[in-house]
Amino acid sequence: MSDLTKISRLRQAIGDFAVNKGKVLLILSFLLFIVAAYYVMDFVTEDSLAVKYKKTTALVEEVQETKNVLTIVTSQGFFVVDPGLRSDKFKNIADFFRKVKEDGSPVRIDYKDVGNDKVIENVFYRAESSKFGKIGSLK
Structure with missing residues (x-):
């Protein structure tokens, strides 16, 4: 049992x-x-x-402003800046890119392809500068 x-x-x-x-x-x-x-x-x-971003590091060669469009010419090509992108540290994103151009330091750009344009939605300064110090995310 x-x-x-x-x-x-x-x-x-x-x-x-x-x-x-x-x-x-x-x-x-x-x-x-x-x-x-x-x-x-x-x-x-x-x-x-x-959202899938592409990333690149480039030197800023020229900053072009027309009406509501800001175009950044870099060593990696042309980038259109999203009008919604604003900076607490720099009131105008165009000034930021102009200062980076003057400094000659590379900038890391996160962008996405929209049609034929590369649209910048977030930017990170990837170098320490004697003029600017460390600069973090601008978004």
Whole structure:
């Protein structure tokens, strides 16, 4: 009799483990489905859910201002500055780029391609300058 009791207890333990394992697998598969759905939607939608920035480091060669458009000519090409980008340290982003040009230090630019334009949405000054000191994020 004791052997049958041990076997039935073993079967019960295996059954309980299988049920609990099934619940854990169900939860994990649900989480995996959510993550996969996010990436599928990100791939399918034209306007990406996660903003993907390209990064470059460049020397500023020229700053061109016209009406509402600020264009920065760098060693890496032309960049259009997002009108919403503002600086606490420099009231005008154009002044920042002019000062960087005068200093001759490289600037790290995070941008995204919008049509044919490279749009700057965040800028980091990547050098210490005797004129400016350390400059952090401008956004």
